[in-house]
Amino acid sequence: ILIDQGTSDNFLEEQLKPQLLExxxxxxxxxxxxxxxxxxxxxxxxxxxxxxxxxxxxxERL
Structure with a gap:
């Protein structure tokens, strides 16, 4: 899985929470x-x- 996530995303802490996916x-x-x-x-x-x-x-993966 490849994810790029902005650190200044307004949705980061409340909704996206990429650390949980990690x-x-x-x-x-x-x-x-x-x-x-x-x-x-x-x-x-x-x-x-x-x-x-x-x-x-x-x-590369196809």
Missing amino acids: EACAAAKIPLSLNMREGYDHSYYFISTFMADHLRWHA
């Missing part, structure tokens, strides 16, 4: 790449910044 993946021995991106929020700019990385990651 803990669950570790307990289930599921590989997880959780990239906490300093200063990014939940905007289109954030998504567009890392889109190419995600397309490459998926292409």
Whole structure:
């Protein structure tokens, strides 16, 4: 699983809680790449910044 998460996301602490997914993946021995991106929020700019990385990651696994 590949996740990019902005550290300035307004939904981070109350709703997204990526640390819970990180803990669950570790307990289930599921590989997880959780990239906490300093200063990014939940905007289109954030998504567009890392889109190419995600397309490459998926292409490598197809």
